Amino acid sequence: MSTPAVEHNPWHLRESYLFPRHVIAEIQRAAAEGIYDIRGFGAKRRLPHFDDLLFLGASVSRYPLEGYRERCDTDVTLGTRFATKPLELKIPVTIAGMSFGALSAPAKEALGRAATEVGTSTTTGDGGMTPEEREHSKILVYQLLPSRYGMNPDDLRRADAIEVVVGQGAKPGGGGMLLGHKISDRVAAMRDLPKGIDQRSACRHPDWTGPDDLEIKIHELREITDWEKPIFVKIGATRTYYDVQLAVKAGADAIVLDGMQGGTAATQDVFIEHVGIPTLPAIPLAVEALQELGMHRQLQLIVSGGIRTGADVAKALALGADAVSIGTAALIAMGDNSPEYEAEYRKIGSSAGYYDDWQAGRDPVGISTQDDELAARFDPVLGGRRVANYLRVLTLEAQTLARACGKTHLHNLEPEDLVALTVEAAAMARVPLAGTSWIPGHDGAS
């Protein structure tokens, strides 16, 4: 029995490291509901990331560029390997694939408007191409997913590039998921499904298995589009070295590499948190695979999964990416998790800064919903403007860092410009621990 003196001392409450409150809550939820937790957003656990890297600005041994005067170019061309019409982007930050279904039609339109305003590309998702997003996206990448919802050759020909989705960082080895309450009449019609059912997309493509088939599939897509469109292959980061080499062999024009921090609209929490490798180690694995084949910078590497700031952009490029993609950050730029809606978040048991129930379709901001009333709250012009602003900030920040390192183009950033703050980040990113020449696991070896 505790004495009153102890009961009134708050420090006698000790939270278990093994069973913290969120673990206890999840056990209790699982016991009550009998189904795994499905949610949106990306991995929430702490992972080695770009924050664990720092740039070595120029000083005596290197000279910097004037921050506001000297040029630091940002353009990138995607699809230079085989396509006769590669994508010419003004900035190396693209919008990742997100489906109509997961997002409302106005939200998809906003992403297209933003990308068009700053001269970059946006991407369809696991639900086909909507007329709104095609109309408002100057450069639109069309995803070919295992489900093939809405897939049709007219959209294939209308697209500016094709992305064969093998996997995504949030769930490498898993298929898409859209729960019944987000399957509206329009979403159902686009996907040829009954309204209101839980839609579980396949995890494998229906008509190819393995790298040899993929090569033939890519050939078919090239034939259908008369070899004009760049063809990307998107993979979730796992066995990245091998997957990248096989994608090159299969004939990809660009490889989209999504680290485990990559977001999702609806995935099992256990999948999000426990499958795949972080973006940080994935990039050097991909670059090594490309360099061995003599293909680094011959085809393009587009990296996603945890890009939030211009520093993240610059670090990804310095490690060898040609471009990056944003998903979660773009939704946040549009207004997701905005404190403006705190009262409404409270009503649905969440709070601004925590909201991850993108699968539920009750998004008070009107982004991850198919509810007409909620979607009507979202202004695609204003939302697009915000994302465009954010993309500009990412670019300006990356340029600031690149100029400090003396680079006239973002692509001139290199691993030599970086050091790591932690031993684990040094090992994963293959840059030395700050103040040392030590790259754990890579002593003297390539």
Next chain:
Amino acid sequence: MGAGAGDRLRVGEGAGAVTAIGEAEAVSVEVVDLAVTPLRELNQRLHDLARGAPGPRRWRILNPNGAHAIACGLDADVEVEILGHAGYYCAGMNKRAQVKVHGNVGTGVAENIMSGRVEVEGNASQSAGATGRGGLLVVHGDASSRCGISMKGVDIVVRGSVGHMSAFMAQKGRLVVCSDAGEALGDSIYEAHLYVRGAVAGLGADCVEKELRPHHLAELTELLAQAGFDDLDPSEFRRYGSARQLYNFHVDHAGSY
């Protein structure tokens, strides 16, 4: 093996095969020999027809020799005959065109077909008609595994048998199998209609046998007629479809997934 596949094949005989198809032809036939003409050139010429270019409406492809992606992405009212075996994705994503293969086809024949008609006189490898959204695919021989996988509105009529996992996650459209079906037919099926005349080795999750009602008989009769198989008695078929038990997750069905 389904009936009628082998005896009509004239494979690998080059120009000599032309006469095996039909003698009197009112309109001119454009003959393209893939032993001479690159596949890219053939497909480009066929695609150009979709953009309103004048050109022949009847095509005959010689020496396909198992090439992949023959006549894929068509979008024109043309007839294309392929004399020999085709590889993967023959007539993939077809719109409007009538494509007939006098031979066998590889994986994914008529994948994602939108409209028109694709006919295979021989056998088809796996994933025949995968994700097709409209049109008709007819296979005179057997189809392999995953026939009609994720079909979204296409009609598929197979004179012979289909392999395992056929009509997996089939969403819409009709699959008619005039002989047997392999294991796990219609696994996780949505609203597609399945008709099988022979034995079914096993049904997949949420797929059940359903009553063959008069309107089903009528639709089956029409499909058999379209395929040219009206010698078969539709009443000999059995119908399969979704039990709709897995449409929304329920904890008591967790073991069925």
